[in-house]
Amino acid sequence: MMRAMGRWEPDARGRLAKAALELYGERGYEQTTVAEIAKRAGLTERTFFRHYADKREVLFAGAVELENLFVAAVTDAPGSEAPLDVVARGLYAAAEMFTDRREFACRRQAVIMGNAELRERELIKLASLSAALADTLRRRGVAESTASLAAEAGVAVFKIAFERWIAAGEERTLAELTRESLDELRAVTSAG
Amino acid sequence: MMRAMGRWEPDARGRLAKAALELYGERGYEQTTVAEIAKRAGLTERTFFRHYADKREVLFAGAVELENLFVAAVTDAPGSEAPLDVVARGLYAAAEMFTDRREFACRRQAVIMGNAELRERELIKLASLSAALADTLRRRGVAESTASLAAEAGVAVFKIAFERWIAAGEERTLAELTRESLDELRAVTSAG
DNA sequence: CCGTCGATGACAGTCACTGACATCGACTCT
DNA sequence: AGAGTCGATGTCAGTGACTGTCATCGACGG
Known part of the structure; x- marks a missing residue:
């Protein structure tokens, strides 16, 4: 059975994409670090790269x-x-x-x-x-x-x-x- | 007057392009570091980036x-x-x-x-x-x-x-x- | 209750790329 | 000739993207 919430918040991938689009819009792409995106999504930089091959790919899901x-x-x-x-x-x-x-x-x-x-x-x-x-x-x-x-x-x-x-x-x-x-x-x- | 050779060998830019194409061909692009290209051209990594904006650009002169x-x-x-x-x-x-x-x-x-x-x-x-x-x-x-x-x-x-x-x-x-x-x-x- | 699994964290490491400053031959001006 | 400027390069320290590796721990099946 899938419970509503397990050990982590659901949809890490989606949260990363949302956080990235927001930050790229607010500060610009270059001024945003992957660590910041991950932090806003409540995750770590390493996890970002498990979901997206690189910093650009997060916009092209x-x-x-x-x-x-x-x-x-x-x-x-x-x-x-x-x-x-x-x-x-x-x-x-x-x-x-x-x-x-x-x-x-x-x-x-x-x-x-x-x-x-x-x-x-x-x-x-x-x-x-x-x-x-x-x-x-x-x-x-x-x-x-x-x-x-x-x-x-x-x-x-x-x-x-x-x-x-x-x-x-x-x-x-x-x-x-x-x-x-x-x-x-x-x-x-x-x-x- | 331009002498044949001043302080440095001439055409640093061209030497870098040549070295890069050779190395990309021999080992592949990803397996080649900029430091290696510069070394083959008799220059330093820093100088590479003075002539080309990034590692890719050297192929698009x-x-x-x-x-x-x-x-x-x-x-x-x-x-x-x-x-x-x-x-x-x-x-x-x-x-x-x-x-x-x-x-x-x-x-x-x-x-x-x-x-x-x-x-x-x-x-x-x-x-x-x-x-x-x-x-x-x-x-x-x-x-x-x-x-x-x-x-x-x-x-x-x-x-x-x-x-x-x-x-x-x-x-x-x-x-x-x-x-x-x-x-x-x-x-x-x-x-x- | 136990063992496996999957998603994540933690951490160290490589490399592309940048900024700041030093070097030194060439060239100019006097 | 000597002094000063200039341009191309070297040196070095730093940031940030991306990777490999191992640890963690809830979920799930038995």
């Missing part, structure tokens, strides 16, 4: 979830659709995931954009997403090079739509902005 | 040069061309820059692909390139969102063409592969 959502949407798409349309399904699925979390996404993004190391980590997460996407397309029978390009293009659309969603007020939805960016990509590349 | 080349090509393009065609000029200019340095590029890329931190750094350099490109397009009168998308798409093409150039033997040129990737991008995005 949702990346795996996002990737899975994306890949699932692509996998479930009808086999007849063109690669970029399939990727678009992934984009809309991702857009849904964020609808309830705008407040959180904004704070998080402000922290990430304020530090180069964090931007690097963000970029490699997006690259990982792109790779997973390309792989999924390949399994659907899309040619290697086409798959890579469709995935890269899709992730580029995601980046730009997300950026605009954060910059825009509450009135725009991520799904709308995704659609607009996608249309724009098509316009840009069709004129050649 | 050419990034600024690449960005300048790219931006210059885009700036010089005829004003009448479509955004993606303008970006394509930058791609071909970049392709030229690498023709003589395939050997070096291969070794460097092998090291980078072997380590996640180095891949992160590579990605942020490409993001910086994309931002510079978008900015240059904007100055040419291209709309904000179109500029970002054209720049992102162009960099995606560069990434994929470069990857294939490294993977392919000597017989393929980067310019050829760039053209192919660009055509493929147009094919993928036009079918929607």
Whole structure:
């Protein structure tokens, strides 16, 4: 039986993530030490590194979830659709995931954009997403090079739509902005 | 007057870059300490950090040069061309820059692909390139969102063409592969 | 009641990176 | 020539991210 509380407070991982986002927001990423994060979460520095590989990773716990959502949407798409349309399904699925979390996404993004190391980590997460996407397309029978390009293009659309969603007020939805960016990509590349 | 040799051997920066690439190749990036790099270059650890901001940056000295080349090509393009065609000029200019340095590029890329931190750094350099490109397009009168998308798409093409150039033997040129990737991008995005 | 297990604490150690100050050949000015 | 400045480097002490190792102790199964 799980009791409400054992030897320790529950959800150490979540407490660390919350404390980290708060401190990164208050003092800035560089001015925050891991020991401080752990202390605010009622834990020790060593325990922080048992839950997160490094000081940056604590902001990217949702990346795996996002990737899975994306890949699932692509996998479930009808086999007849063109690669970029399939990727678009992934984009809309991702857009849904964020609808309830705008407040959180904004704070998080402000922290990430304020530090180069964090931007690097963000970029490699997006690259990982792109790779997973390309792989999924390949399994659907899309040619290697086409798959890579469709995935890269899709992730580029995601980046730009997300950026605009954060910059825009509450009135725009991520799904709308995704659609607009996608249309724009098509316009840009069709004129050649 | 510059004498052949003053108090120190010349080109400390270059010696550090050479030593770093060698050691990263021999032992791997993580197994190499900055002190070892400095020692091989006949310098001290402190001096390494006077020339390069961190242990990764020593592999990316050419990034600024690449960005300048790219931006210059885009700036010089005829004003009448479509955004993606303008970006394509930058791609071909970049392709030229690498023709003589395939050997070096291969070794460097092998090291980078072997380590996640180095891949992160590579990605942020490409993001910086994309931002510079978008900015240059904007100055040419291209709309904000179109500029970002054209720049992102162009960099995606560069990434994929470069990857294939490294993977392919000597017989393929980067310019050829760039053209192919660009055509493929147009094919993928036009079918929607 | 006993033994195992899993999450955490405690602690020492390595290494990336920084700030402050010393060194010393080159170069300039007179 | 001598004095003073300057720039690139060396030296050294320090911080903080991250790791390996062992100890602790409640939960849980027997």
